Amino acid sequence: MSFDISVSGDAAEAVDRIVPQLVSDLVASRITAQDPTLWGPAAEGEAAKRLGWTEAVVVSDGLVDDIIALRDRLRSEGVDHIVLGGMGGSSLAPEVITRTAGVELTVLDATDPEQVLRALNHRIDHTAVVISSKSGSTVETDSQKRVYERAFAEAGIDPITRIIIVTDPDSPLDQAARADGYRVFNADPNVGGRYSALTAFGLVPSGLAGVDIAALLDEASSVAGRLAVDHPSNPGLILGAAIAGTRPLRDKLAIVPDGTYIVGFADWAEQLIAESTGKDGKGILPIVLDKYSTEVKLGLNDVQIVRLVESERETEEVAAGEIEISGTLGAQLLVWEYATAVAGRLLGINPFDQPDVESAKIATRGLLEQQPEPTPAAFVESGIEVRGTQSIIAAATSIDAAVEALLSSLPHGGYVSVQAYLDRGAYPELELLRERLAARTARPVTFGWGPRFLHSTGQFHKGGPAVGVFLQLVGTASEDLDIPGRPFTFGELLHAQAAGDASVLEAHGRPVLTLTLSENPQGVETVLDIIR
Template sequence: MTVRVHATGAAGEAVARLVPQLVADGVASGITTLDPSLWGPAAEEESAKRLGWTEAVAISDALVEPILALRDTLHARGVKHIVLGGMGGSSLAPEVITQTYGVALTVLDSTDPGQVRAALEDRLAQTAVVISSKSGSTVETDSQKRVYEKAFRDAGIDPIERIVVVTDPGSPLDVSARADGYTVFNADPNVGGRYSALTAFGLVPSGLAGVDIRNLLDEAQSMELTLALDTPDNPGLVLGAAIAGTVPLKDKLGIVADGTYIVGFADWAEQLIAESTGKDGKGILPVVLDTDSPELGLNLPDLQIIRLVGDEDDTREVREGEIEISGSLGGQMLVWEYATAVAGRLLGINPFDQPDVESAKIAARGLLDARPEPTEPLFVDDSGVEVRVAGGLELAEHTLSGAIGALLAQLGPDGYVSLQAYLDRVHHPEFAALRDVFAAKSARPVTFGWGPRFLHSTGQYHKGGPAVGVFLQITAQPDETHDLAIPDRPFTFGQLIQAQAAGDASVLAEHGRPVLTLTLRDVAAGAAAITAAIG
């Protein structure tokens, strides 16, 4: 299926104005031939080692047979359940791939002890685990590997036969896993995590779970020539210009699944765009929307809507001012990667680095090492919610509704709300519904992220992008009776997720971002209490 992009309004004007110059400058062919100079001298060193994703299809073809052979071996051992321990680009691509292909995969991209325990207790005797980390030092995946190793041994199962590792060659995880005898798949080190969907990071867990990964690569391959050509109808150039070239810039991108067969694509695109463009005070903020989300009826001047539609809808008239895109999953993944690189050039930033991602990790690590006593809440609401503030946020009244009102009052005309739930997303999906509640109340774009996974995604934009966001953290009060130890580590999963939330709040505050943290003593009643407080 060919990927088609249609743009009207300001986005259409941007395409008409910018694509001819992109064609004249040879941007598409330059990306394909790995030209690191396209994003300016300051970005050249990083770009020179981050363009391998343009060759991912050809390089990944050699992985297909080994992945399928391992799948057969695991089936022979009685494995019927695949778990993926990964964060950010290591988990978001396999999640959309398996959901779209209708294949079961348990994605463990959390440090919430309840969510980790639930995964451990789910068909362990029939489970194989993919531990996926580009750097090989990601604390979440290291912790997941340790806890699964212990669980397998306790069950009388050799973890060497049940754990598969995906990482960059020469990483700490690559070295230790090979020494221990684990099966290891290496990915191309010249591909950044968020561009790694069509590399081993996307293919190994998806293929082991049962996806036809050769078909996925074929879909992407069918778009390679089109994307390499400097032509006005190149969808990578058209999409890049449409999302990053409007005047004035519509720097919020509302992504709506509206007829596409692809499941969960916006969550993958969210990381790709936010982490690639959110830096130097610039960026495009992706906002994952439903077809009935409040923002769609607000006519916000800084919100560009893009709809993911089905191929059967190609002849319908595009809504005025919107972008529509259709096509296969593999084809769209490659198109959006090209478009994001093009957007970086138009915005004048380096789309391949992530200078602010490490700050929250460093802060969390410091809290784990120092193990300070929790700060006392400013007050505890009648519903049992502990309220804390940071980043200069001041409250006129000590009520939950007053605290939320004070946070929303910090919103400017070009601001956004970031909701961050450091909770068990498997057992408490109801918190995601708060996104629409806050959008209706604030009349501004609202993003929602499960912590700590969003730290590997939109977390870069929060610190490096435009300083117009307000931040609401939702955490759970530590419960030592239901916590989960991490083997050979001096901290538990409960302590880790608390440190990640507190660490990110401190970094946001240092950047002058207002932060409201609500700690729930009763998680089951938490979403209803917050909704009631909004009024």
């Protein structure tokens, strides 16, 4: 089998109770037939144009030869380094595909100027860039395209020969790129970004980087038949019921690699599930953990643990209340897409829209257009500026007191979200904050690099249950980078994204503490010490 799942405890009870009804309602075959009525009248319009992923394996097969031919041509010209400019599903799927295959792909889903500069200055003579955006209006990818066009021109390289576009047909980006002479790959417009792993968005950058994408599609194809059948053994129905049907709902989903060969899968699944289900005050919050994480040991009654293992074990060997999954990467991608669609039906939400992702984008655009003066800091300590929700900073005179006030505001069933708007390549140690806060609070903690998480868990934070508290870390780069043709820099864009998201969180009644620090090791160490 290319995919196996074992369940126990609450998850097993949910499967036994729910899957027979899903089978009776023909949910699997109706998803495969792209029936938009499965999620209710309010979701029908969106669902009618978002179910093309169910046939992505077949549709994408026709792309493979063209992608390989382009890869071979680029390599013959000395181009052996691929950079991907994309956000959300456009970057997270290629990241897990290439990391698992062990091939190099520079994923640039960032607006931190120092992170962008480091990518620009790395082997430009041997680099090709894939710009991936459904609409082409995504500010991050538009900015990345602009700076790479300039960088290639300054290096004496025609950008037309080094930039490849992946977008929907007839999008503004599609029209402009074709008019300029760029090589364009069109994706199925009836697939949302987070369900696009097996479309051109996942395959073009992965294939150009050197992945055997035909084999990846074969892996997905091997499980497609099982997913289409209305039967109690359907893994998509089982997984959907297990993650969205427990009573009471375990609405934090801890995804734990425990022997799997797949690298970074939880980051992709986090985006798929959080953005699909976190709305209308409902949802499932995925948390990227490892098998030694505090949350795994605590046995919290609102946390469902999913272990990604190398091979299936006997059901009685599965830890009580846990889910164990094994399978190939291609099969995993397709099963989790089906399961997420099933989870949406069980939760009573539309799994294909993302209203609160759009609200953060609107707030960011407003700040970039108006260029208001920054909100004055409540106080400054060790060079770190402190801002936040009034209830959090009102009585605080130190960062430690402000952090304590934020954590003390955790409601029942709550979680902490750490959001780091810094160079993730330069400061990987910041992810230590996640484990330290989990140990301190004995509650689930999620960590996201900004602005990448805005296209992932950002939807859940604002649209899901109002039980999160939010710690923003915002860097001030020592070197900024202008964006050709734009009246703002990457540094200004990054700060607008952080401030815009904070304003939307606060408008939704979420507590926010923002620490703005100089982007240097001393500021990072100060924060780590305070949390410790």
